[in-house]
Amino acid sequence: MTKKIIFTIITIFILGFYYFYEKNDKLLNIVFIDVGQGDAILIKSQNGKNILIDGGPDSDLAEKMSKFMAYRNNKIDLIIISHPHRDHYYGLISVIKKYKTQKIIYSGIDVNLQDYNYMKKIIDEYNLVFIKPKLADKYEIDEGLYLSIIYMPKTKTVDNLNDASVSIKLTYKNFDVIFNGDASCEIENIILRDNSNLKSEIFKASHHASKYSNCDNLLNSIKPRITVIQSGADNKFGHPHQEAMDRIIKSGSKILRNDELGDIIIKSDGDNYQIYSSK
Numbered sequence: 058m059t060k061k062i063i064f065t066i067i068t069i070f071i072l073g074f075y076y077f078y079e080k081n082d083k084l085l086n087i088v089f090i091d092v093g094q095g096d097a098i099l100i101k102s103q104n105g106k107n108i109l110i111d112g113g114p115d116s117d118l119a120e121k122m123s124k125f126m127a128y129r130n131n132k133i134d135l136i137i138i139s140h141p142h143r144d145h146y147y148g149l150i151s152v153i154k155k156y157k158t159q160k161i162i163y164s165g166i167d168v169n170l171q172d173y174n175y176m177k178k179i180i181d182e183y184n185l186v187f188i189k190p191k192l193a194d195k196y197e198i199d200e201g202l203y204l205s206i207i208y209m210p211k212t213k214t215v216d217n218l219n220d221a222s223v224s225i226k227l228t229y230k231n232f233d234v235i236f237n238g239d240a241s242c243e244i245e246n247i248i249l250r251d252n253s254n255l256k257s258e259i260f261k262a263s264h265h266a267s268k269y270s271n272c273d274n275l276l277n278s279i280k281p282r283i284t285v286i287q288s289g290a291d292n293k294f295g296h297p298h299q300e301a302m303d304r305i306i307k308s309g310s311k312i313l314r315n316d317e318l319g320d321i322i323i324k325s326d327g328d329n330y331q332i333y334s335s336k
């Protein structure tokens with residue numbers, strides 16, 4: 058066989074593998090991407106919808122994501138920017154440039170900073186639809202897979218940008234996950250007041266497991282089995298704080314950390330779930 062034929066056969070095999078993988082996984086995949094000190098979560102639905110919550114602080118997110126994006130399915134159906142801090146949005150610029158993105162949900166609160174304005178400019182250039190949801194809005198992502206807004210800031214400005222975080226509950230049949238941005242305990246109490254059922258198997262710790270977030274009231278209501286902490290090794294904030302981790306453990310949850318495990322992948326069929334990690 059000539060080199061060209063061998064190359065073609067190998068290429069067909071690789072493409073076939075990706076297609077097979079994409080067609081047959083049929084599970085909800087939640088990838089907590091290891092972006093150091095910041096949040097970035099890729100949600101891949103059972104039938105191939107891609108949702109990205111936050112983008113981490115670095116311009117290489119699109120490259121980091123590529124290992125989770127199959128050849129035949131490289132569009133992003135929805136991006137959610139929890140709040141306008143760089144460790145949550147900056148990597149999105151690379152994603153919007155690389156992947157065909159449809160819509161963006163955000164808190165409605167902007168900041169007048171160079172990096173943020175640049176991201177907004179890119180969003181404009183790509184004609185993306187910007188959506189400011191309302192509390193309790195519910196989006197059907199795929200069959201039996203829903204995304205609900207459990208917190209939205211009501212004002213145009215806030216004293217602490219962390220408290221502008223859009224909070225989300227993802228429900229796939231009997232499996233629930235809460236993504237809490239960088240909300241403080243004050244906001245957690247509002248989430249408790251405004252939502253009757255928060256019980257979830259998985260919880261994305263508030264604010265990289267800061268001690269000013271992740272308070273007992275919310276944890277006792279979510280009753281997570283697993284809490285994922287997205288914080289970078291040796292970060293200048295000292296996240297995750299021991300006080301927050303003590304409260305999480307006391308609530309009966311296990312802790313998974315990106316700084317220890319690398320990328321963390323949770324797969325679910327809507328009832329059970331399995332956990333994988335890159336380290």
Ligand SMILES: [Zn+2]
Nearest residue numbers: 095142144239
């Ligand atoms: Zn943050």
